[in-house]
Amino acid sequence: MKKIGFIGLGIMGRPMALNLLRAGADVLVNDADNNVLRMAKEQGIHTGTISAVGRECDLVFMILPNGDIVKEVIFGEGGLTSSIKKPQVICDMSSVTPAESQYCHKRLEQMGIGFADAPVSGGEPKAIDGTLSFMVGGDEQSYQLLKPYFEIMGSSSVLIGGSGSGSIAKLANQIIVNLSIAAVSEAFVLVKKAGADPRKVYEAIRGGLAGSEVLDAKLPMILKRDFTPGGKIAINHKDIKNVLETAKDQKIPLPFTAQLFQVMQALDVSGNMEDDHCGIIQYFERLAGVEVG
Incomplete structure (x- = not known):
């Protein structure tokens, strides 16, 4: 070698x-x-x-x-x-x-x-x-x-x-991963606030079209309130900023990603940037006045 x-x-x-x-x-x-x-x-x-x-x-x-x-x-x-x-x-x-x-x-x-x-x-x-x-x-x-x-x-x-193709792929990856976490977060805040059992809902939906590696990797952490970082919100915040800078240069509108960046900005203000990115759910929990898990 x-x-x-x-x-x-x-x-x-x-x-x-x-x-x-x-x-x-x-x-x-x-x-x-x-x-x-x-x-x-x-x-x-x-x-x-x-x-x-x-x-x-x-x-x-x-x-x-x-x-x-x-x-x-x-x-x-x-x-x-x-x-x-x-x-x-x-x-x-x-x-x-x-x-x-x-x-x-x-x-x-x-x-x-x-x-x-x-x-x-x-x-x-x-x-x-x-x-x-x-x-x-x-x-x-x-x-x-x-x-x-x-x-x-x-x-x-x-x-x-x-050159640059790998970095483009990573930006696409980060859009999908982080927006998927945000979608899971919104969904399970709804589940909890509306009175259903988040664990049972997870069991019910994970085998269908809503199932994903993101759901399987991140929801169990959320349910345990385990925000120990495997991928910090801070790092993903930086990545989403890179996405938006590249989109601006290429004149590409990315409305959902832009909103996600603002969610992460709010998590920065609340002191959550060192949490794992499944900690994105804390933004939605605060809006709804509920805690999943």
């Missing part, structure tokens, strides 16, 4: 890096949080500076909070391009806008360095068990180099098209 760099050891990144290590990959990691790096060392993962990752590794994976941080890690002082060896592919698994992915691709292409945008879906549980889905934008050559590692960290990967 090639030597793998991995930058960003958050909720998603740490289990992904661990899965690479357990599969026998030689992994060198970096994170901005020294406490996270200390825990990585305790788990047997080698750590180094960003420039060391660029200098020593054949392929680099990143999963970072936003596009500005991605650009700083790649192009900033002491960043990957200050020491990177060639040939190399940088794979950005962060949730960013297509324009940000295309910016990175164009600059790196001029340096003779490959780039793929490959955001993921599945949240922390699937990062832990290695069943993430990868949505990939880039060229075929870069994809083939990265594919064996996608197969370690996930259960599926699809090369969608050129």
